[in-house]
Every structure is written in C-alpha cells, then in structure tokens.
Amino acid sequence: MDERTGFPKVGMVGGGQLARMTHQAAVAIGQSLHVLAVTADEPAPLVSPNVTLGHHTDLGALRGFAAGVDVLTFDHEHVPTEHLRALVADGVKVHPGPDALVHAQDKLVMRRKLAALGLPIPEFAEVTDVSDVVKFGDAVGWPCVLKAARGGYDGRGVWMLDSAAEASSLVPELLAAGTPLLVEQRVAMRRELAALVARSPFGQGASWPVVETVQVDGICVEVLAPAPGLSEDRARSAQDLALRVADELGVVGVLAVELFETDAGVVVNEFAMRPHNSGHWTIEGALTSQFEQHLRAVLDYPLGATDQVAPAVVMANVLGAAETPSMGVDERLHHLFARYPDARAHFYGKRERPGRKVGHVTFLGAEMTGVRARATLAAHWLSTATWQDGYEIH
Numbered sequence: 001m002d003e004r005t006g007f008p009k010v011g012m013v014g015g016g017q018l019a020r021m022t023h024q025a026a027v028a029i030g031q032s033l034h035v036l037a038v039t040a041d042e043p044a045p046l047v048s049p050n051v052t053l054g055h056h057t058d059l060g061a062l063r064g065f066a067a068g069v070d071v072l073t074f075d076h077e078h079v080p081t082e083h084l085r086a087l088v089a090d091g092v093k094v095h096p097g098p099d100a101l102v103h104a105q106d107k108l109v110m111r112r113k114l115a116a117l118g119l120p121i122p123e124f125a126e127v128t129d130v131s132d133v134v135k136f137g138d139a140v141g142w143p144c145v146l147k148a149a150r151g152g153y154d155g156r157g158v159w160m161l162d163s164a165a166e167a168s169s170l171v172p173e174l175l176a177a178g179t180p181l182l183v184e185q186r187v188a189m190r191r192e193l194a195a196l197v198a199r200s201p202f203g204q205g206a207s208w209p210v211v212e213t214v215q216v217d218g219i220c221v222e223v224l225a226p227a228p229g230l231s232e233d234r235a236r237s238a239q240d241l242a243l244r245v246a247d248e249l250g251v252v253g254v255l256a257v258e259l260f261e262t263d264a265g266v267v268v269n270e271f272a273m274r275p276h277n278s279g280h281w282t283i284e285g286a287l288t289s290q291f292e293q294h295l296r297a298v299l300d301y302p303l304g305a306t307d308q309v310a311p312a313v314v315m316a317n318v319l320g321a322a323e324t325p326s327m328g329v330d331e332r333l334h335h336l337f338a339r340y341p342d343a344r345a346h347f348y349g350k351r352e353r354p355g356r357k358v359g360h361v362t363f364l365g366a367e368m369t370g371v372r373a374r375a376t377l378a379a380h381w382l383s384t385a386t387w388q389d390g391y392e393i394h
Contacts, residue, residue, distance in 0.1 A: 001070060002032045008299060009034055011069030013056050015042030017348035017357070018075035018275045018291075021283070023048045025291035033295075036065045044075070046349040059083045066092045073253060073298045074274055077105045078151070095201070095252035095298040096273045103249055104273045108149045108182050117248055119241065120267045127181035133167040136183045146171070149180035158218060160186070187267050189260035193227055194278035195242035198254045198293045198303055205246060206293065206303040207239040208286055213258070213278050219355065222375065225281050225313040228368050230261075238266050245271065254279065254294045277317070277357070282306075284344045284362050285313030310364035312371040316379035318345075318359040320352040325385035332382050336361075343378050 001008055007030050012019045015037025023044055026033040034050040045051040052068075054061025056079045063086075066072050071093045084098035103110040111124045125136045127146070137144045146167070148157030161167050161183075174181060192215060197207040212227035213220050226235070242257040245268075256276030258269040279290035288296075288304025296303055325332065329347070336343055340363075347359035361378045365371035380388045 005030060005032065007031055008070040009050075009068065010295060010298060011036065011065055011072045012044075012075055013062070013065070013072065013079055014075035015039070015044040015051070016075050017043045017350070019044035020047055020348060021280075021346070022075065022275060022291045022294060025289055026295055029292060029295065031295055031299075034065070034069050036061065043348045043350060057083070059086060062087060063090065066090070071095055071298050073294070074101070076274070077101060077272065081105060097250065097252070100249045100251045101273055104271055106149055106180075107147055107270065108180070110271070111182065111184075113249070114245075114268055117244075119245070120265060122185040122187050122267060124182055124184045127171065127175075127183050129175070130168050130171040133161065133171055133183045134164045137161065137164060137167065140185045143186050145184045145186050146174075147182050147184060148174075149182050156218070187260045187262060187269075189262050189267070191227075191261050192269070193230070193238060193259040193261050193266065194223070194276070195238040195257045195259060196254065196276065196279045196282075196290060197239065197242040197246055197257070198290075198297045199243075199246040199251050200297045200303060201252050201300045203247070204303050205243045206288075206306050207243060208279065208282060208290070208306045209308050210235045210238045211278055211281070217355075219317070219319070219357075220277050221317055221319070221379070222372070223278050223281050223315040224368060224372060225285055225308060225315075234261070234265065241266065241268070253297045254290050280346070280360050281313045281315035281362055283346070285309060285315075285364055311366050312368040313362065313364050314368070314372045314375035315360050315362045316375040317357050318347070318361060318379050318382045320354050320356040320358055321384045322354050323384075325352075325383070327385045329382070332385050336378055336381055340374060340378055343374075345378075345382070 009032045011034045013036045015035050019035050020043040023033045035044045035048050036052050037045045052065045073095050081098050081102050114121045123140050143160050143162045146159040146161050192213045194213050195210050199205045209226040212224040214222040246255045254275050255273055257271045259266040275290045275294050282289045287307045344362040350358045352358050363371045363375045
C-alpha cells in the first residue's frame with residue numbers, strides 16, 4: 001500500500017507498450033503502477049517513475065519486485081511458470097495465476113483444455129517427430145499449420161506447410177533447436193475476430209463488443225469495432241465463449257480470445273491474458289478502456305461499463321516502414337493533426353524498424369466505411385510519410 005496516497009501498488013512484469021498504456025490508465029484512478037523492465041529504455045520506463053530493472057526469467061528479481069507491490073500482473077506471458085508457482089507459494093497475489101496463465105503460455109496446454117471443455121477448435125496434434133506432421137497432414141489434409149507451442153507472436157512461430165516434403169525439410173531443424181511444436185488443421189475462415197472480456201477474483205465478468213481484426217503477414221494492422229456485419233447471435237455467442245473460458249480457467253484480468261469466423265460459427269485460434277492489441281480501440285472508443293479494466297480486475301474493484309461510445313471505431317497500427325520516411329515522426333504527426341484534427345494518436349517510445357509496431361491511431365464516427373478510410377490513411381502516413389490516396393506533403 002502506498003502510505004502517501006492510500007492506494008494499493010500494482011506491479012506489472014514487463015516494460016513494453018502495454019505496461020506504458022496501463023500506467024497511463026493507472027494515473028487517472030490514483031493507482032501507483034510499478035514496472036519490472038529489462039532495460040531503462042523500454043516503453044514503460046520512459047514514462048513511469050516506479051521502475052525496477054530485472055529480467056522476468058530471474059526468480060530473485062521477481063521476488064524482490066513482488067515484495068514491494070500488493071498484486072502482480074503482466075504485460076507479456078513469458079515469465080516461467082515454475083517462477084510464478086514459487087511466487088504464489090511465497091504468498092504473492094499473482095493475477096492471472098500460473099494455473100490460468102499457462103494456457104496462454106503453451107498452445108498445447110491451451111488446445112487440450114479447450115478440447116476437454118468441448119469448445120470449437122481446429123484439429124491438432126503434438127509434434128515430436130516429422131512423422132507426426134506427415135500423418136496429420138495426410139489424415140486431415142494439406143496445407144496444415146505448424147506452430148511453436150511457446151513464444152510465438154505476430155506471425156512468428158507459425159509456418160504453413162503445403163506438403164510432406166516441406167514438413168520433412170523444416171520440422172527436424174526446429175525440433176533439433178528445442179522448439180516444442182504442434183500441428184493444426186488449416187481453418188477455412190471468412191475473417192478473424194476477437195472477443196475481449198475481463199474477470200475479477202469475485203467472479204464478475206464484462207465483455208466489449210466483438211471486433212474484426214485485419215492481419216497482413218501475420219501482423220494485425222486494423223481493428224474494426226464492432227465487427228462489421230456480425231449478427232447479434234454470433235456476437236453474443238463469441239462473448240459467451242470468451243466469458244466461459246475466463247471462468248473455466250480462473251482468469252483474473254483481461255482475456256483476449258482470437259477467433260476465426262467460419263460458415264458454421266467461430267473457432268478459437270489463440271488467446272492472451274493481458275491487455276491486447278485488439279483492445280487498443282477501447283482507450284477512446286469505450287466507456288472503460290481495457291487498461292483501466294485490467295487494473296480494476298486485478299485489484300478486485302467492480303468492473304467498468306464496456307459500452308462503445310460511437311457507432312464505429314477503428315484502430316490502425318503504425319508500423320515501421322520498409323524504407324526510412326522522408327520526414328521525422330514529429331513532423332508526420334504535425335501534418336496528421338492538420339489534416340485530421342479528430343485523430344487520436346498513441347506512440348510507444350520505440351525506435352522505428354521495418355514491421356515493428358511503434359504506435360497506433362484511432363478514429364471514431366457514425367459509419368464504418370469513412371472511419372476506416374481515415375484510420376487507414378492516417379496509419380499509412382505516420383508509417384511512411386506518404387498518403388495512400390496520392391496526396392503527399394513535401
């Protein structure tokens with residue numbers, strides 16, 4: 001407890017942009033967010049005064065950090081499960097706890113649990129030898145999807161295999177490097193959706209509108225809220241599915257469930273137990289942002305309202321360009337605000353490099369087509385200093 005303010009201290013392991021935006025939400029409600037970061041130049045340490053330097057794989061560093069906070073949470077899933085169990089044994093309040101978080105850390109554990117619950121998932125199999133992939137592909141059909149069971153994100157750790165020959169070329173190399181693997185059926189999908197929910201230790205749950213996520217080369221480039229053309233029944237089904245997962249696994253905090261929409265319904269792809277890129281739109285677009293909600297949940301406060309504040313909200317990620325832009329980011333932002341005074345831009349304090357998420361921009365409006373067009377143009381401009389519609393400022 002902070003003796004000066006009387007508020008509890010929340011500790012977040014990881015110093016990335018999610019911790020940075022959680023810190024910004026904490027300020028508004030009087031919280032004191034403390035961050036465990038590997039280096040001082042990560043996004044969160046650049047804005048937070050309460051930073052401890054240490055590695056998330058170092059149990060001693062985790063114990064020292066946890067001793068100074070009232071509850072421990074995360075901006076990534078990479079803390080070793082055995083370390084989290086040790087912290088719980090020490091009496092540390094960890095949210096989400098290791099028994100829940102392991103399902104976001106290990107895709108095989110996740111798939112097995114979801115299968116046991118009877119939830120819709122692709123067919124899958126563990127891979128310990130290339131023959132496992134060949135048998136699976138021959139039985140289920142090629143192409144199939146090879147995944148690293150731990151550590152993959154933004155398209156990393158995912159490989160599309162078109163044939164047994166491709167499997168024979170790639171799988172032995174990955175197994176020799178110690179990469180745990182699984183193989184999955186390739187889902188014939190219409191599009192990708194995300195259902196974002198939150199759950200408190202008391203068991204209260206809350207869900208935001210289901211969104212469409214637009215992926216390019218495995219990286220999310222846009223989030224459309226609410227998902228255009230999604231029926232009320234299918235949206236409710238996706239929300240109920242996510243709330244059930246949160247309850248069954250004992251999740252505390254925000255849970256993002258990534259879904260494939262198919263002709264028959266939705267299929268669970270993956271999930272994250274923390275604020276998520278698919279929920280950045282909630283900062284301006286919902287009554288309670290995912291970042292404030294995550295804080296409310298881990299502190300066991302009553303959860304906030306999740307209503308959308310405009311009929312259409314679009315968040316577009318700002319990615320590092322393939323070539324160095326013709327003008328600096330400050331000048332790009334200046335011109336963006338001149339053209340679109342209603343743009344809401346967020347930058348993460350990261351150096352630009354090709355394909356890296358360095359920020360995002362959000363627009364709100366009455367109808368999706370115009371809002372999406374502005375968001376797409378704005379993100380492209382902030383990335384490249386060129387307007388996709390042919391208008392360029394020199």
